[in-house]
């Protein structure tokens with residue numbers, strides 16, 4: 001459909017004085033976020049490097065999104081209530097769990113079983129599912145390093161202690177070429193990605209409504225989904241094995257995701273995040289999915305939505321499997337000349353923009369070569 005973009009209300013309004021326009025403009029977000037994260041992590045680590053559980057398991061925010069999946073069967077008031085809950089969490093910890101997403105337990109059971117069977121193959125067999133592109137197919141343990149982006153942790157160059165198998169949505173040529181195509185694991189992942197589409201759509205409509213309400217402007221209901229244009233989603237099955245020599249190391253060092261929204265499923269606890277300035281364990285109960293805000297949403301909301309800072313604990317069980325779905329990873333290996341240039345921050349009347357115009361693709365490409373060790377920064 002037709003997308004009016006950008007709704008760049010942050011640029012100076014008719015008749016408004018803007019003497020210090022752009023005074024606080026962050027011109028290089030890919031340098032700003034690592035610094036911001038390092039600072040927040042240092043402060044949290046000083047309180048305690050170890051995460052604590054919430055005093056009461058029930059106090060972790062769990063939001064039922066079913067009313068947005070079936071708008072015709074719910075009232076405006078009910079949907080507004082969901083928007084208010086999401087707004088509260090998105091502007092504080094930058095994350096929450098959801099229920100009422102409509103995805104069957106049976107599909108999750110199939111996913112985890114197929115993932116266990118896939119990852120239990122020999123390294124040589126699994127390497128047969130590598131595409132050579134780190135974003136699609138199999139990537140072995142200790143091949144990526146979020147720490148090299150965020151310069152977090154010690155030693156600074158610690159590699160991520162996980163192996164992954166990834167698929168994009170919609171599927172592209174590389175997906176088809178990965179031999180995993182014939183594997184049951186590939187089928188289960190494809191089905192899960194398909195089902196995630198309506199969940200993603202509902203969540204992005206809720207975030208759109210939250211942004212409209214908070215900024216006092218009227219955005220089209222599907223705005224935050226439509227502006228991504230043809231950004232592709234990426235589902236990554238991740239397994240965190242115990243790695244000799246790294247038994248006491250954090251498995252995935254602190255970072256925030258660089259896209260818009262991440263929807264995470266996990267069979268085990270082990271995810272930890274910063275809330276109110278300190279590390280907390282994220283409870284992952286059966287049937288719940290975890291939703292977190294990425295850096296692009298922080299920028300598009302002009303700092304209103306908080307990029308969630310998280311890590312995977314050194315205590316995560318060795319057979320822990322998780323499935324982060326990065327809803328707009330972007331076409332990171334595509335031709336730069338046709339890159340979507342995204343949108344400017346959405347602001348309330350008179351609010352000054354703090355971030356430049358950006359797309360998930362343009363923001364992500366600054367990180368990805370560092371993540372995969374193809375560049376040194």
Ligand SMILES: O=C(O)CCC(=O)C(=O)O
Nearest residue numbers: 238257266271312322324
């Ligand atoms: O495995 C998890 O729980 C989190 C993974 C994660 O943060 C990521 O892949 O960005």
Ligand SMILES: [Fe+2]
Nearest residue numbers: 255256257310
């Ligand atoms: Fe992450």
